[in-house]
Amino acid sequence: MTLNFWIRNRSVILYGSSLAVLLFLMKWLEWRFIIIDHALELYAGALAIIFTLLGIWLAIKLTRPKTNTIIVEKEVFVKSDEFVLDDKELTRVGLSKRELEVLQLMAQGLSNHQIAEHLFVSLNTIKTHSSKVFEKLEVQRRTQAVDKAKKLCLIP
Amino acid sequence: MTLNFWIRNRSVILYGSSLAVLLFLMKWLEWRFIIIDHALELYAGALAIIFTLLGIWLAIKLTRPKTNTIIVEKEVFVKSDEFVLDDKELTRVGLSKRELEVLQLMAQGLSNHQIAEHLFVSLNTIKTHSSKVFEKLEVQRRTQAVDKAKKLCLIP
């Protein structure tokens, strides 16, 4: 409460304090140098400068910057290539690491022979893998497998 | 030129003029009421108030373009999953209506036999169509055809 009041009116309180201090200073200066010739002009000039600066400072402190909130609608095209593998589906269908690998290459249009070469294994191995993939995905053809795998987010 | 200078430094010039006027006013006031007891304090107080206000006005005028423009980028997500057929690509590769139809069914994992049944034509017809599709898409296998067609936005 008190703290909050301090924070909110800090500038005003500071200004008041400064004013008080300056007035005391003025009084002192008055006693000291008021006798000097043309001291009043100097005194007034100093006063003017000081309080102008004070006013400027106060204004800067008090005038909270107007925040013009401009909402710019930025079109963000959702990239469909931001692929995230569906781990749940993957574990559900029970595809092994190698089988998924074969499936990915399959989706890229590679033949069994090409996949075999790519993975440095024999054609028969790929046939075994692909057969297992078809079993687990419950399909008969590689095109079906690719289609289903894409729908299940197993491949991009 | 001169007008521009006036516009640019209007605030400063106005401040200077006001200061001059006030100093003359002060001088006049000095002659008039300085004799009054405790007039100095009142004079100083008035000065303080006036110049504080002047400072505030000056600050406000000078720091006018202090509007913090907060640009909030509102992201508008554009659906990219709604398929739009790329007509340009379609005409470029020169796929006929029937060929595209076959390609679509191909992408769904149907065998040539199934496609034939689906379109009420013979298996050989589908073979001819698919061969033409492969030719036009410059691929060898149906999986490649599907992959390429998807990349060319010919099928969803």
Next chain:
DNA sequence: TTTCCGTTCATACTTTAGGGTGATTTTGAT
């Protein structure tokens, strides 16, 4: 240790896909 699973490979066989050629009919545009 045993058992299970993944990975590897092989053989044999069937099915499907794909290439090539040729032909007929339909359709759309000039």
Next chain:
DNA sequence: ATCAAAATCACCCTAAAGTATGAACGGAAA
């Protein structure tokens, strides 16, 4: 009406894909 392209179908052949079965090996879990 005519011509080109599209659509239809057939036959033959090869390549690729897919099925079935069996087996060896290694790692991880029971």
